[in-house]
Amino acid sequence: MKKIDIPYGLMLPLAKRMVLFLFITASWASHAGQQEPVVKITFLQLNDVYEMSSVNGDQGGLARVATLRKQLLAQNPHTFTVLAGDLFSPSAIGTAEVAGERLAGEQMVALMNELGLDYATLGNHEFDIKEGQFLNRLSESKFMWLSSNIFDSNNQMFPKVLSNTVFEVKKAKGTVRIGMFGLGINPNKPGFVSYVDYLKAARGQVKELRSRVDILVALTHQTLEEDIRLANEVPEIDLILGGHEHDNILLHRGQKLTPIAKADANARSVFVHELSFNTKQHQLKIDSRLIPVNDKLHADSGLSTSVQHWRSLAFAAFKKQGVDPEIEVAHLQAAFDGRETSVRNRPTALTELIAKSMLTAVPGAELAIFNSGMIRIDDVIGPGPVTGYDVIRIMPFGGRIMSVNMTGAVLKQTLDQGQMNIGGGGYLQSANVAWNDRDKHWLIHEKPLEPNYEYRVAINDFLLSGREQGLGFLTRDNTGVKVVAEQGELRINLIKYLMFNTTK
Numbered sequence: 001m002k003k004i005d006i007p008y009g010l011m012l013p014l015a016k017r018m019v020l021f022l023f024i025t026a027s028w029a030s031h032a033g034q035q036e037p038v039v040k041i042t043f044l045q046l047n048d049v050y051e052m053s054s055v056n057g058d059q060g061g062l063a064r065v066a067t068l069r070k071q072l073l074a075q076n077p078h079t080f081t082v083l084a085g086d087l088f089s090p091s092a093i094g095t096a097e098v099a100g101e102r103l104a105g106e107q108m109v110a111l112m113n114e115l116g117l118d119y120a121t122l123g124n125h126e127f128d129i130k131e132g133q134f135l136n137r138l139s140e141s142k143f144m145w146l147s148s149n150i151f152d153s154n155n156q157m158f159p160k161v162l163s164n165t166v167f168e169v170k171k172a173k174g175t176v177r178i179g180m181f182g183l184g185i186n187p188n189k190p191g192f193v194s195y196v197d198y199l200k201a202a203r204g205q206v207k208e209l210r211s212r213v214d215i216l217v218a219l220t221h222q223t224l225e226e227d228i229r230l231a232n233e234v235p236e237i238d239l240i241l242g243g244h245e246h247d248n249i250l251l252h253r254g255q256k257l258t259p260i261a262k263a264d265a266n267a268r269s270v271f272v273h274e275l276s277f278n279t280k281q282h283q284l285k286i287d288s289r290l291i292p293v294n295d296k297l298h299a300d301s302g303l304s305t306s307v308q309h310w311r312s313l314a315f316a317a318f319k320k321q322g323v324d325p326e327i328e329v330a331h332l333q334a335a336f337d338g339r340e341t342s343v344r345n346r347p348t349a350l351t352e353l354i355a356k357s358m359l360t361a362v363p364g365a366e367l368a369i370f371n372s373g374m375i376r377i378d379d380v381i382g383p384g385p386v387t388g389y390d391v392i393r394i395m396p397f398g399g400r401i402m403s404v405n406m407t408g409a410v411l412k413q414t415l416d417q418g419q420m421n422i423g424g425g426g427y428l429q430s431a432n433v434a435w436n437d438r439d440k441h442w443l444i445h446e447k448p449l450e451p452n453y454e455y456r457v458a459i460n461d462f463l464l465s466g467r468e469q470g471l472g473f474l475t476r477d478n479t480g481v482k483v484v485a486e487q488g489e490l491r492i493n494l495i496k497y498l499m500f501n502t503t504k
Contacts (some may be wrong), residue, residue: 023348036090039173041274041277042275043082043272044079044330045263047085048243048244050092052111062111065267065293067298081115083243084219085223088109091103094106107310119143120143120219121183124221145158148163149183149198151193152193166180174279179210181217185226189402209409210236215275216237216238218230218239224245224251225248231488235256246264246339247262261286261288267293269292328386329387330502334383338378339379344422345422353494354375355370364456367431368430369463374395395491399460401458401460401461403458405456406481407481417469425469436448
């Protein structure tokens with residue numbers, strides 16, 4: 001008989017073979033785990049959120065973001081929700097007067113508390129509201145505010161604002177320490193704020209934090225150019241989560257190709273950043289995904305109820321102020337562009353509509369001018385029905401229409417500066433004004449501007465405050481400016497104009 005060699009493993013009883021198999025499998029799994037000791041952290045990023053509900057054709061909505069956050073937490077309990085600035089203002093709902101005081105972002109803080117926001121940095125629009133309101137919003141916040149370069153007028157930290165934070169994610173595979181600090185753009189110089197250069201502040205934060213943490217994140221609210229410079233000049237930062245631009249951006253810049261991410265304003269989209277840190281090799285991998293916030297995400301019922309509560313309060317207040325937010329005031333045949341990238345760079349059908357409405361409000365007005373920063377909707381209106389609330393969203397700050405006599409010399413100085421302000425809120429929109437590029441002069445009613453002539457101008461009251469970029473000379477104290485009369489509220493006037501000059 002031929003001898004057959006039987007492997008030792010097959011000679012064992014079945015139970016012993018199973019024990020041997022499990023031992024080998026466990027050893028392999030343990031070895032594999034030692035090879036890849038990876039800890040995962042998720043960041044859910046929002047920025048520039050002024051609206052509670054959906055905008056721009058049913059995009060956005062905090063109740064939908066709440067649903068996404070719960071989904072991410074179910075996948076990874078080490079999920080952190082961050083806001084890269086601009087929460088308190090500008091908001092249509094925030095302008096509603098409840099119990100004698102504007103909401104001024106109270107509704108946004110309450111909703112972010114409920115949603116579960118973890119960290120936020122100060123945006124420039126946090127300082128649109130009064131100092132007392134600003135401090136109240138900070139006090140009401142259950143989440144952490146971070147800012148390493150914006151302080152109070154005494155160069156001290158604001159209450160409940162920290163320059164940085166360090167937190168740990170502990171797992172069996174190891175512990176990862178994350179450092180985060182905040183940077184903001186120089187605000188519009190309210191008296192209660194001081195500012196430190198962002199690069200100086202960032203270098204100070206790196207010096208303090210880098211040796212103590214595995215991952216360093218900058219939560220910023222500044223221009224894209226500033227974020228790019230930050231990545232180039234401060235390469236110790238691993239991830240820049242930014243805001244201020246309002247349009248989604250994902251770039252990689254600097255010697256380490258540092259990711260710079262910004263989502264769309266008003267939660268029309270959010271970024272989800274999945275960080276994988278190898279605790280053995282000290283290597284970081286970042287996977288960033290832009291998630292549209294639309295009807296594919298169902299609205300969280302609890303947060304939806306809270307949104308409706310604040311909406312009802314605000315709508316009742318608007319009605320008391322003389323604006324019915326629910327009434328249909330017009331039916332537009334075409335789309336009217338109110339996006340910041342449009343109105344701060346050129347005239348649009350919307351800016352022309354507002355300027356014409358101002359012109360008709362001032363008897364004898366030869367032209368109308370207003371700063372494009374008055375428009376805050378950052379959205380497209382129409383085609384279709386327009387409600388009173390849409391008008392409030394267009395100009396949430398409101399304001400008064402002023403009848404002014406202005407010398408041609410001051411008018412030219414104003415128009416020249418308005419052109420230099422292109423890209424910003426100080427870019428001027430107008431009616432009956434044009435630039436003759438061939439002869440290099442301004443035309444008023446198709447006639448060359450005359451420096452010694454006195455023009456009747458329809459202008460918004462903010463533009464007469466001297467607070468707009470480069471327009472400090474444009475005040476009631478200027479001898480070339482004479483205020484004739486106040487001619488009504490901007491939003492109410494636009495509603496009347498729409499009702500009588502568009503189809504319904």
